[in-house]
Amino acid sequence: MGYGGYAYLLEPLWWLGMVTMIVGEVANFVAYAFAPAILVTPLGALSIIVSAILAHFMLKEKLHQLGVLGCIMCISGSVIIVIHAPQESPITSVQEIWAMATQPAFLLYLGSVIVLVVLLILYFAPRCGHTNVLVFTGICSLMGSLSVMSVKALGTALKLTFxxxxxxxxxETWFFMFIVATCVIIQMNYLNKALDTFNTAVVSPIYYVMFTSLTIIASVIMFKVSMHLYPLHCLPDSSVVTVKL
Known part of the structure; x- marks a missing residue:
């Protein structure tokens, strides 16, 4: 167990992992540009299995039966979500996403996330961040739900540009880019603190479940609210499924 500091910056293996993660995130970024966030995010369940296996062999962290059961449940839940995920209506400009992001319901979610993150960072992290795994992972998950929405907007903007x-x-495009950079920096900082302090086999599943759940909530709020911007008879058939969520 570590102390949640920055000693990992001196480890060559950490930098190797960072490079491979960046490559993976670039592919993830492209996926968000072409598919709904509610579909892409749950597929990250594969990272739970990979993390658990690597932690077992490289970090000598034993994965118990409950851990194996938890991984299986994560995969099962992801499959169910993916099978029943709705499709998004076509987006023709970044300004459409901006209109979705500035709807009252999503602004309420955004404000709630910011308040919770500030509270966790300033109050709970110094007091119980190194004894309660939910503090660091909670910060990562909350910021992650915002970064996914911004990545979706930025990816769509770049796709339309190409x-x-x-x-x-x-x-709006540059504002989303700033939000992505800010959220990713905060996520990386506190995720590394969590991994340095707690068992990887514990952090990975908790982070995945919280991050995926919050991202789905944010996606449903943001894209469901946007349905009110269009006359119902103009929506594609797949959008009717979204309204039912």
Whole structure:
């Protein structure tokens, strides 16, 4: 068990892992540009299995029967979510996503996340961050739900730009880029603190479940609210499924 510091920055193995993670996140970024966040995020369940296996062989962290059961349940839940995930209506500009992100319901979620993160960082982290695994993972998960929404917006903007509809001229695109960078830095910092302090086999499943759940909630709030922006008869059939959530 570590102390949640920054000693990992001196480890070559950590930097190797960081490089491979960046490569994986680039692929994840592309996926968010072409598929709904509610579909892409649960597929990250595979990382639970990989983390548990690597922790067992490289960190000598034993995965008990309950841990194995938890991994199986994560995979099962992901499969069910993916099978029943709704499709999104086509997005033609980053300004449409901005309209979704500034709806009252999502702004309420955004405000709640910011308040909780500030409370966790300033009050709970100094007092019980090194004894309660939910503190660091909670910060990562809450910020992660915002980063996914921003990554979705930024990825869509870049995809449209490559298709010939330049979205880089809009201030909203650069604002989403700033949010992505801010959220990712905070996530990396506190996720590494959690992994340095607690068992990887404990941190990974808890982080995955919290992150996925919050991302799905954020996605449902953001994209369901946006359905009110369009006349019902103009929506594609797949969007009706989204309204039913």
């Amino acid at each position: 298709e010939g509809k330049n979205q880089l001229v809009y201030l």
